[in-house]
Amino acid sequence: MGVAIPVGIYGAAFGAAGIAAGLSIWQTSALSLLLFSGASQFAIVGVIGAGGTLIAAILAGVLLGLRNGFYALRMAPLLGTSGIKRIVASHITIDESTLVALAQDQSDQDRVRQGFWFTGLGVFFFWNLFTLVGAFGASLLDDPSKWGLDSAVPAAFLALLWPQLTTTRLRVIALIAMATALLLSPFLSPGLPIISVVVIAFIAGWRAR
Structure with missing residues (x-):
């Protein structure tokens, strides 16, 4: 939870950014539920909010999400999952779940798996919860851009990026x-x-x- 809650709170910024970009509450929440990749999500709403095409938004999101595929290649043999569990694992293979898992003693497979699952599922829960909170809060405003919510995209994107530099x-x-x-x-x-x-x-x- 030490990782899940702080990271999940950024979901509120995404929720607000989605509304400021012109998405509805359910569209913004669907992005968090189905895509669940912070950098890709912020890129998509950033492009849409700037007036870009849907194709450009999707392509930007896909390119930024490629690293998750490399994480999956590293984590698959460590997790040893199959079936539905493997599908769920692939969905929560993100920066945080991968880093926490790899920070554990690699000779202790149980700790590696616990680190991955607790972090991944925790971030997923809080990210989606705060996305809904942020989107609902922003939707109550007449014009979210007047409150500077359009600046949430670059600010939150930088907050996600900076710890990795x-x-x-x-x-x-x-x-x-x-x-x-x-x-x-x-x-x-x-x-x-x-x-x-x-x-x-x-x-x-x-x-x-």
Whole structure:
């Protein structure tokens, strides 16, 4: 719960951002329930809120969610799940559940699995709960943008990203990506700058491997 509650609270920012971007309460909640990937969700509502196309929003979300696939490759042999349990595990394979699981003693499979399941399910519960709270609260406002709720997307996105920039190299890549997005924004349609910098970051990370 030490990880689940603080991370889950960011769901309120997403709920508010979804409403500010023009989504309904149920659409915003559905994104959290079915997608459940903070960075991808914020990217999608950010593109939609900026007037981008649905295709650009989905593509940005998919590119940012690719890392979860790599997490799944690492976690699958450790969890040893099958059937319905495997489907659930794949849905809650996120940054937090993976990091907590891998932080455990790898020789103790029970602790690894407990770390994964408790964290993943805990974040899922609180993220969706606070998404609903944030969306409902924002829907009570006449014009969410007047209250600055449209700024929730970049602020919350940065809050999710910052703890992962643990090395100088990662910080440099993040700064280059940010500068590139700012330079491209006046010339490309909404959503395309995000897609461009995700591709740049992905290539940089792949070459480092």
